[in-house]
Amino acid sequence: MMHSRIISTGHHIPGAEVRNSDLKQFPSNAIPLIEQKTGIKARHYAAPEQCTSDLAYLAARECLAKAGLDPGKVQGIILATSSPDRIQPATAARVQALLNADQAFAVDVNSVCSGGIYALHFADCLIRSGQYDNILVIASELYSKILNPSDFATFPYFGDGAAAVLLGSDPASPGIIGSIIKTDGRGHDVIQVPGGGTMLPGPQVSNPRDWYFTMKGREVYDFAVARGSEIIDEILAKYQVDRSQLKVVVPHQANISIIDAIAVNSGIPRSKFYVNLYNYGNTAGASVMIALSEVVASGSAGPGDQVLLVAFGGGLSWGAALIKL
Amino acid sequence: MEKIRTALKNVFPELKDEQVVDGLKLYDIPGWDSMNVINLQLELETILGLDLSAFQMTGDLTLKQLREKLAQAGASGI
Numbered sequence: 001m002m003h004s005r006i007i008s009t010g011h012h013i014p015g016a017e018v019r020n021s022d023l024k025q026f027p028s029n030a031i032p033l034i035e036q037k038t039g040i041k042a043r044h045y046a047a048p049e050q051c052t053s054d055l056a057y058l059a060a061r062e063c064l065a066k067a068g069l070d071p072g073k074v075q076g077i078i079l080a081t082s083s084p085d086r087i088q089p090a091t092a093a094r095v096q097a098l099l100n101a102d103q104a105f106a107v108d109v110n111s112v113c114s115g116g117i118y119a120l121h122f123a124d125c126l127i128r129s130g131q132y133d134n135i136l137v138i139a140s141e142l143y144s145k146i147l148n149p150s151d152f153a154t155f156p157y158f159g160d161g162a163a164a165v166l167l168g169s170d171p172a173s174p175g176i177i178g179s180i181i182k183t184d185g186r187g188h189d190v191i192q193v194p195g196g197g198t199m200l201p202g203p204q205v206s207n208p209r210d211w212y213f214t215m216k217g218r219e220v221y222d223f224a225v226a227r228g229s230e231i232i233d234e235i236l237a238k239y240q241v242d243r244s245q246l247k248v249v250v251p252h253q254a255n256i257s258i259i260d261a262i263a264v265n266s267g268i269p270r271s272k273f274y275v276n277l278y279n280y281g282n283t284a285g286a287s288v289m290i291a292l293s294e295v296v297a298s299g300s301a302g303p304g305d306q307v308l309l310v311a312f313g314g315g316l317s318w319g320a321a322l323i324k325l
Numbered sequence: 326m327e328k329i330r331t332a333l334k335n336v337f338p339e340l341k342d343e344q345v346v347d348g349l350k351l352y353d354i355p356g357w358d359s360m361n362v363i364n365l366q367l368e369l370e371t372i373l374g375l376d377l378s379a380f381q382m383t384g385d386l387t388l389k390q391l392r393e394k395l396a397q398a399g400a401s402g403i
Contacts, residue, residue, distance in 0.1 A: 027378045030363040037359060152363035217358035 004127035005175020010062030011163035011293035039256030043159030043281035053094040055162035056140035063164035080115030113313025115285025148212035159281035163289035179321035191314030229265035247305035253277035253287040352384030
């Protein structure tokens with residue numbers, strides 16, 4: 001049986017750091033709340049002329065360079081994004097062109113903050129099928145252009161960024177031990193950008209707020225803690241991996257309170273949870289992939305180590321992946 | 326109450342007119358959280374023309390208590 005394993009990773013964090021105190025549109029007495037409630041101290045925004053595919057390209061280029069793989073040898077590109085360049089075509093198509101990866105199919109996956117794990121899952125399935133020898137998984141988000149700059153409930157907590165993971169085939173042993181993806185569509189309106197699609201077409205948008213990302217904070221918190229904790233138990237049981245065998249847990253970087261609560265619920269020491277939201281904020285579907293790339297680059301986990309990814313987001317959707325580096 | 330109602334509905338679009346009564350606790354507003362309270366503060370500042378930066382708006386306040394506090398802060402016609 002064919003398996004997939006991680007060949008290389010790369011990530012790109014754009015622009016200069018934007019500190020909480022730089023968010024001058026909000027009252028000064030509100031600024032400390034950002035860090036108190038979420039742990040976030042700073043985030044990065046892409047340049048005005050950049051779009052999601054530009055960030056994706058830069059992360060992918062770094063990933064392929066580390067692998068020493070000619071872009072022309074890439075067989076598929078799966079791009080997770082919930083902030084695409086345009087409604088159509090797939091953002092991945094422009095990334096394919098930028099990379100000159102002309103032999104690769106290119107497709108988007110939109111599962112909001114779970115997108116990175118969804119894309120990894122699909123790529124792993126394709127490689128296990130035996131039809132592909134490699135797939136470039138990218139997660140790229142540019143939320144600074146879809147957030148309402150006046151909305152304190154969303155704007156301060158998100159940042160831009162991208163990451164890429166090159167999966168290759170391995171007949172000997174699985175690098176992606178297994179992954180699980182789940183959706184509860186009853187929560188389809190908990191996290192959304194209301195306008196611009198077929199439900200509320202652009203010309204019918206009368207409230208400017210409908211162009212922007214919205215979320216119901218309390219519902220998201222409750223969902224994330226419950227489902228995030230639950231799926232950790234499920235994936236560890238399914239693949240018979242003990243908590244003590246995990247080197248690092250890479251959770252979606254939404255909010256430090258959510259990560260703390262999941263650590264308690266899952267019985268995994270909080271010290272094993274990798275956190276970078278302090279400096280990047282929530283980079284949505286890219287957050288887990290950026291964190292994974294940093295874990296690999298920093299040597300926090302190395303060859304043979306087992307890493308658990310877990311994410312949750314709009315849809316509502318959630319997922320987890322067990323990886324052996 | 327009309328100005329407060331407008332501010333509340335701008336920030337919490339799921340709030341129904343019949344829910345906007347004196348006894349409503351802010352915490353019970355659909356969509357209320359500790360971040361949206363800042364949006365409500367900003368919206369009230371715009372609608373009432375006041376600086377509410379020193380204003381403490383907690384979830385256990387009722388609309389009646391909110392109105393009284395806003396009146397103390399200088400709001401009129403609420």
